[in-house]
Amino acid sequence: MSNYNVTVIGGGPGGYVAAIRLAQLGMKVAIIEKYDVLGGTCLNVGCIPSKALLDVSEHYHNAEKRFTDFGIGVKGLSVDFGRMIARKGEVVKANVDGIAFLMKKNKIDVYNGLGSFVTKNKIAITNKAGEKQEIETEKVIIATGSKPTALPFLPIDKKRIITSTEALSLTEIPKNLIIIGAGIIGLELGSVYHRLGSKVTVVEFLDKVAPSMDEDLSRELLRVLKKDGIEFMLSTKVKGATVKGKEVTVTADNKAGEAIEIKGDYCLVAVGRSPYTQGLGLENIGITLDERKRIPVNDHLETSVSGIYAIGDVVRGAMLAHKAEEEGVLAAEIIAGQKPHINYNLIPGVCYTWPEAASVGATEQDLKSQGKAYKTGKVSFKASGRARASGDTDGFVKILADKETDEILGVHMIGPRAADMIIEGVVAMEFRASAEDISRMSHPHPTYTEAFKEACLSATDNRSLTM
Amino acid sequence: MADLKIPAVAESITEVTLSKFLVKDGDYVELDQPICEVETDKASQELPSPAAGKVKLVASEGDDLKVGALVATIDESAAAPAKEAKTEAPKAEEKKAEAPQKKAEAPKAEAKAPVAETKTSYATGSAPPAAQKILDEGGVANKDVKGTGVSGRITKADALEAIKNKASIGGAKKEAFSRGERVEKMSRLRKTVAERLVYSKNSTAMLTTFNEVDMTNINKIRAKYGDAFKKKYDVNLGMMSFFTKAVCLALEKYPAVNAYIDEGNIVYHDYCDISIAVSTPKGLVVPVIRNAESLSLAEIEKTVKSLAIKGRDGQLTMDDMTGGTFTISNGGVFGSLMSTPIINPPQSAILGMHKVQDRPMVIDGKIEIRPMMYLAVSYDHRIIDGKESVGFLVAIKDFLENPDKMLLGADPIDLLLEMI
Numbered sequence: 001m002s003n004y005n006v007t008v009i010g011g012g013p014g015g016y017v018a019a020i021r022l023a024q025l026g027m028k029v030a031i032i033e034k035y036d037v038l039g040g041t042c043l044n045v046g047c048i049p050s051k052a053l054l055d056v057s058e059h060y061h062n063a064e065k066r067f068t069d070f071g072i073g074v075k076g077l078s079v080d081f082g083r084m085i086a087r088k089g090e091v092v093k094a095n096v097d098g099i100a101f102l103m104k105k106n107k108i109d110v111y112n113g114l115g116s117f118v119t120k121n122k123i124a125i126t127n128k129a130g131e132k133q134e135i136e137t138e139k140v141i142i143a144t145g146s147k148p149t150a151l152p153f154l155p156i157d158k159k160r161i162i163t164s165t166e167a168l169s170l171t172e173i174p175k176n177l178i179i180i181g182a183g184i185i186g187l188e189l190g191s192v193y194h195r196l197g198s199k200v201t202v203v204e205f206l207d208k209v210a211p212s213m214d215e216d217l218s219r220e221l222l223r224v225l226k227k228d229g230i231e232f233m234l235s236t237k238v239k240g241a242t243v244k245g246k247e248v249t250v251t252a253d254n255k256a257g258e259a260i261e262i263k264g265d266y267c268l269v270a271v272g273r274s275p276y277t278q279g280l281g282l283e284n285i286g287i288t289l290d291e292r293k294r295i296p297v298n299d300h301l302e303t304s305v306s307g308i309y310a311i312g313d314v315v316r317g318a319m320l321a322h323k324a325e326e327e328g329v330l331a332a333e334i335i336a337g338q339k340p341h342i343n344y345n346l347i348p349g350v351c352y353t354w355p356e357a358a359s360v361g362a363t364e365q366d367l368k369s370q371g372k373a374y375k376t377g378k379v380s381f382k383a384s385g386r387a388r389a390s391g392d393t394d395g396f397v398k399i400l401a402d403k404e405t406d407e408i409l410g411v412h413m414i415g416p417r418a419a420d421m422i423i424e425g426v427v428a429m430e431f432r433a434s435a436e437d438i439s440r441m442s443h444p445h446p447t448y449t450e451a452f453k454e455a456c457l458s459a460t461d462n463r464s465l466t467m
Numbered sequence: 468m469a470d471l472k473i474p475a476v477a478e479s480i481t482e483v484t485l486s487k488f489l490v491k492d493g494d495y496v497e498l499d500q501p502i503c504e505v506e507t508d509k510a511s512q513e514l515p516s517p518a519a520g521k522v523k524l525v526a527s528e529g530d531d532l533k534v535g536a537l538v539a540t541i542d543e544s545a546a547a548p549a550k551e552a553k554t555e556a557p558k559a560e561e562k563k564a565e566a567p568q569k570k571a572e573a574p575k576a577e578a579k580a581p582v583a584e585t586k587t588s589y590a591t592g593s594a595p596p597a598a599q600k601i602l603d604e605g606g607v608a609n610k611d612v613k614g615t616g617v618s619g620r621i622t623k624a625d626a627l628e629a630i631k632n633k634a635s636i637g638g639a640k641k642e643a644f645s646r647g648e649r650v651e652k653m654s655r656l657r658k659t660v661a662e663r664l665v666y667s668k669n670s671t672a673m674l675t676t677f678n679e680v681d682m683t684n685i686n687k688i689r690a691k692y693g694d695a696f697k698k699k700y701d702v703n704l705g706m707m708s709f710f711t712k713a714v715c716l717a718l719e720k721y722p723a724v725n726a727y728i729d730e731g732n733i734v735y736h737d738y739c740d741i742s743i744a745v746s747t748p749k750g751l752v753v754p755v756i757r758n759a760e761s762l763s764l765a766e767i768e769k770t771v772k773s774l775a776i777k778g779r780d781g782q783l784t785m786d787d788m789t790g791g792t793f794t795i796s797n798g799g800v801f802g803s804l805m806s807t808p809i810i811n812p813p814q815s816a817i818l819g820m821h822k823v824q825d826r827p828m829v830i831d832g833k834i835e836i837r838p839m840m841y842l843a844v845s846y847d848h849r850i851i852d853g854k855e856s857v858g859f860l861v862a863i864k865d866f867l868e869n870p871d872k873m874l875l876g877a878d879p880i881d882l883l884l885e886m887i
Contacts, residue, residue: 339603341596405589431620432590 002109004030006335007014007123007137009115009280012040014312014324015143016099022141023106030135031108032115032125038103040145041313042321045165048095050185052088052167053192054352055438061195061354066329066391079196081173088168111135114127117281120305124281140293141331145282146313153240154180154269161267162241164189169193172294174198176264178250180238182209183349187225191353194230201231201262203238203252210351214363214412216378216398221357221414224394233262241267275314288315301331309335323347346429350419355381355395358422361429363408364400373403377435377459379417379451386446392416397455399435404435406460417448424452435459469518469541470503473532483507484655485530485538492524495548502539506533508659510752510783514538521545529652591619598626656750667812670721672848675807676856680864682823682838683711688870700765706820707743707771708764710795712873713866714818715739715760718793721859723851724844725792727813733850742791742811743771746801747778753811754783755791795820805841815850818863819843 008015008021011033019031035044063074103110113127118134126132148163150156158166167189173196180188182204194200202209206219209225209232226232235255242249248267254260269436275294282289283306290296295310296305302309309331312324326342333340348360367374377399381387395415401408411425428438438456443449458464473483483505489717490496490503501513502522516522520543526532592609594602597620602609603662605626612629615619653661667673696704718725718739726735739760742753754774756767777783794811799822808819821841843862846856866873 338600340600341603343596402589407589430618431595432593434588434590438619 002029002135004135004137006139006141007032007135008141008143010040010145011038011142012143012145012312012324013042014323014328015040017325018141018143018311018328018332019108020102020106021329022335025332025336029108030111030137030288031103032111032113032123034114036112038095038099038110043099044092045168047321049088049092049168050188051352052091053084054188056084056087057192057195058354077140079173086168093288108380114279116279117284120285121307139335140309142280142308142310142314143312143328144314145278146319147276148269149270149272149274152269156239156269157243161241161269163269167268174264174266177201177446178248178262178264179265179270180267181270182232182274183270184210186268188352189270190230194228201261201264202235203233203236203250205237207235208428210357213349213357213359214398215365215412217357217359217412220395221353224355225353273313273319277314300334301327317344318347318349320347320349343430346426348422348426350422352419355392355415356418357414359412360422360425362400363410363412367400367409374400374409375403375459376400377457379454379458379464381451383454384448384451386448386450387416389446390416397451399455399459401435401459406436407432408435415448415451421449421452424449469543470537471514471517471539471541473505473534473536473538475534480507482531482533485526485528485532486511488524488528489513490522492522494522495545496520496522496541508655510785510788511781516541518543519521519547549717588618594621594623594626598623600628601626607633648872654750660751663812664809667810669808673810673845674848675843675845676860678842678860678864680840680842680867681828682840684870685867686838700769702765702768702772704764705768708767709867709870710820711741711756711759711767712764712794713863714730714793716866716873717859717862720862721855723855724816724846724859726850727815728850740790740792742794743774744794744796745775745778752778752783752788753791753794754778754787799823799840805843807843808845810845810847816844816846
């Protein structure tokens, strides 16, 4: 029986990063992955494939809707959806192959099969053919991730009523796509198919989109997406759905409480994700899940069983690949006796619509509820020369800073390349910069980042130079 | 032109060592801005600028300077650089002026940096992730690290340096068979300590008497009331307050121990100014708890704490350290089991505290494990007889072993009772 210092169960961005870090720290590591390829949701059916489709659909959208205005004539523009999906597959394959290479390079043993605790030091692995083997390990990191949440009254058939996983591998562009849930996943996939010509209707129970984001951001995002032509039915309570041939009928109660029907050819259920621990055998080692089916962990990401750690979507906190990665490194270093720390307040959130939306730190509603005295600096991209040149003038950068000390407490932006720009906010906040600190740093001209500086100037002393 | 000269820091001091300049030659300095740091016999202190202007440094770092010697001159006719001007331009103008000036200002930025560094802010002492990890792993608290980053932030380099310093205290690795040696100038403080100790040995008839004290009862009180004490007074109930109190009561019983010889006279004191020997990064200093006999336990603990912090930060002033009628030295904090302390002249006696260690003791014919401390009193036999010194030490022992007896002499326990 093979013997390891640490076994990582789950090969997603949390798990494989943890495995590499453990190997770097000189440990003998095994990683167990239920599917045939490593990479988890992020690489296979999440972040990476959705970005592949978001990027190409954005190109098409630009060619179709904006090129004329730019002075570019396009004739015979068409979508080869099969090629789009195939290219997405190539992107995914290149990425997962990269992970497989990294495992080899770091001498990490990869086991494909379902990992299950026999004892806290013995893991059984059952492969697809049903063959079983066992390995021994001193410590374990559970990184089994999450699955799309299904609503009890709305069974997923994976054909017409689908999750994000199926939405990334459709064989045709939906004519009428109904999306249940206006969270990040729903808005991103909605954008993809809207750009490719689907009529997209987003049905949301709450009265806003991207509900975890700053309210200003959420409002602007809704405004821009609506202007673009996506239909939103907010404060609408979905009650069920039926499939008849190629037609899906979603029944719901609208804002006024009246029963309505929404018809489409596909219905994407994007109401969130649930931790995935099925078949893990947690009961064999005495770990019980919390009320939201997550594995309880302490600040060191250790579970109630000493030597067993858990990271990523399967524990508390935002279900984000980059959060899982940080936790993977943290757990590995803790196991090695180091003392790393994660500032959970500074894990950025990003939405890859166009314009992109991104946030880090406290939202305005957070600060209000904490009763914190703050000031706001908000600058529109309309004032940015760079944004005017590229024709991306929707959106703004908003800085929230401590009223007394001027320390930046939150950064919220919606606009071109916001997903990449948010990192300036993260760095600033990790170093506890004040708004004035940022406004005294040279930002290259002309770039979108100038809006960040201008917002800081505006927060410092209301001295934006361009507004 | 204004001159910065070595001031008469204290009566007994004729010479100081210029340890460090705090400004660079040619800098523009403000009135009262610290120009340099000088070390005197007992403390280091900063010398402020007598005027605003451009500074020219005359003396060099490491110089021994007599009182009145020239350190630096300040050219008051030099104009203050525009950037340093404190007056704020009206907002509207500022906006216009700033934009075109941007490029011209850039080279000056460097000169401004050191000023920014010394500023403190909400972020002072905060460490970004890499630095924080290094500190946590090295077991160094952020407050013990001087951040050199913007506004006192702790940089990765600061953290690495802090860890290195900590390691070197614990014994830096030396090359095997090295025959290297290192010559360092004796600090003024070290020189003074050396002179005074030799003087004490040579000019007194010093000898030491020993005893031991059972700390059981003091430990009980500290365990029982420690938390409440800390809550009420925001200071730990340590051993120092009990020892100081016991010493004061014993001194009242044996006034000769609290006296000193002054040219054929013996000067007795109605008060107990207790010098406490404190080890600081720069060496041994002995700040004084004034009128310790009239202080409560909490007041003693607070005084000890503030003196220790001042000592650590090099902030002790002359006044903090002059005077003193009796000294307590605690070698126990370093693990000493027994020692013969040297009298701090012109005082006539010194108490040495030591490490508390569990030892088998015979109590009522049975062997019991008790927390024991050896006590030593070194005294000047010229004015203190053996009977007095031994009686004095036995009295201290008695008060400490039976703290309730301290009630009869003074009020400290009243405070404790108040809290019950």
